[in-house]
Amino acid sequence: MTGPAFTPAAGRIVLCRAGFEGEAAGELGTRAAAAQIAGFARASAGSGIASFELHDPAERSTLTQATCWRDLIFARTAWDLRGRVQNLPARDRVAPLLEALHMLQLRVSALQLEHADSDAGRELSGLARALTAPLCGALRCAGILHPEAAGTLHVLLTAGDTAWLCAAAPGAAAPWPGGIPRLRFPSAAPSRSTLKLEEAFLVLMNEDERTRWLQPGMRAVDLGAAPGGWTWQLVRRSIRVAAVDNGPMQPALLDSGLVEHVRADGFRYRPAQPVDWLVCDMVEQPRRIAQLLAQWLAEGRCRRALFNLKLPMKKRREEVQLCLGLLRDALPDIELRARQLYHDREEITVLALSRP
C-alpha cells in the first residue's frame, strides 16, 4: 500500500455549480491570459470544481489579483491552491495533513473543511464535519492556527483519501463554507424564488449598501412578479412594489397595501415616475432582457436593477458577455456585478448600478 503523498501546487481553485465547471475554468483561463499569466485551466465535468495551475509559482499573487472572487461570475468562492495530499489513511488523516502544512509554512486564523456541491462532494460532508475538530486541535497545537495570524485555510476533500490545501486572505473569499449562504425558506413567502433575491442582496451587496439601498418607502417595479417571491422580499423591507405579471399574485401580498398588481406585458410597461429599483425574473431570451434593462437604466427610469439572465444555451459564457456588453454600450459608466448564485439554476443574477 502506498503512503500519503504531498504535492505542492500554485494556482487558483474555485467552487461552482455542478455542470458549470467549463464556464468557471474558462473564466479563470481568460483572466489569467489577460494578465499574461501562463498556466493551465482544469475542469472535471460534474465535479463542482475548476482550477488554474501556474507554470511559475512566483506569479501567485498576480493570479490572485486577476481572479478576484468578487469579479468572477461562475465561481461561488475562490482560493489560492497550495497543494494536494493523496493516499490519506482512514485511520489517521490528520498527521499527513499537518506534515504538509508544516512544509507550506502556512499560518492562519481560521480553518474550514470543505467539499464540492456535487454528488461525490456531498458524500464527503460527514467526513468534513468529523475531521474539523481533530484537525483544528492539531493545527492549534502546532501553531499553524493562531488568532493573531490572518486568513483562512480551506481543506477541500475531493475523496476520502485526498485533500486539496487552499488558502484565502481575509475578505478574499466567500465567507460561507462552499461559498453557499445557508438561507431558510420563509414559510410566508409565495415561492422558493424568494431565496434567489435574498441571496442576491447578500452576495452582490455589502451590509452598508443593503442599509442604504433597501430603505422603507422606496419604490420598485417587479417584472414577471407572479406569484410574488421577489415582491415578498421587497415588501418585507417596506418597499412599495408595482408587480407586473398576467399571472396571479399571492393574495396576502396584495393585502399588505404595498403592492399594486399590474396585469401587463413586462416588455411594454413603464412607470409614471422613476423608481429606486427594477427587479426582473421573466423567463425570456437573455439578450431581450439585457436590452430592456439597458433601456430602463439609460432612460433614467430606475436607479438600480437586479435581474436574472436565463442560460439554457450551450455557449453560456459568450451569451453572458454579449448581454453585459449590451448594457455597457448603452451606459458606459454602469457598474455590473454578476454571479451564478447557489439558488440560480441555469441562469445568473446581475446587479446593475447606474452612476448619476
Ligand SMILES: C[S@@+](CC[C@H](N)C(=O)[O-])C[C@H]1O[C@@H](n2cnc3c(N)ncnc32)[C@H](O)[C@@H]1O
Ligand atoms: C420565474 S417566474 C417569476 C417568479 C417570481 N420572481 C417569484 O419570485 O415568485 C416568471 C414569471 O414571468 C412572467 N412573465 C413571462 N413573460 C412575461 C412578460 N412578457 N410580461 C410579464 N410577465 C411575464 C410569467 O408569467 C411568470 O409568472
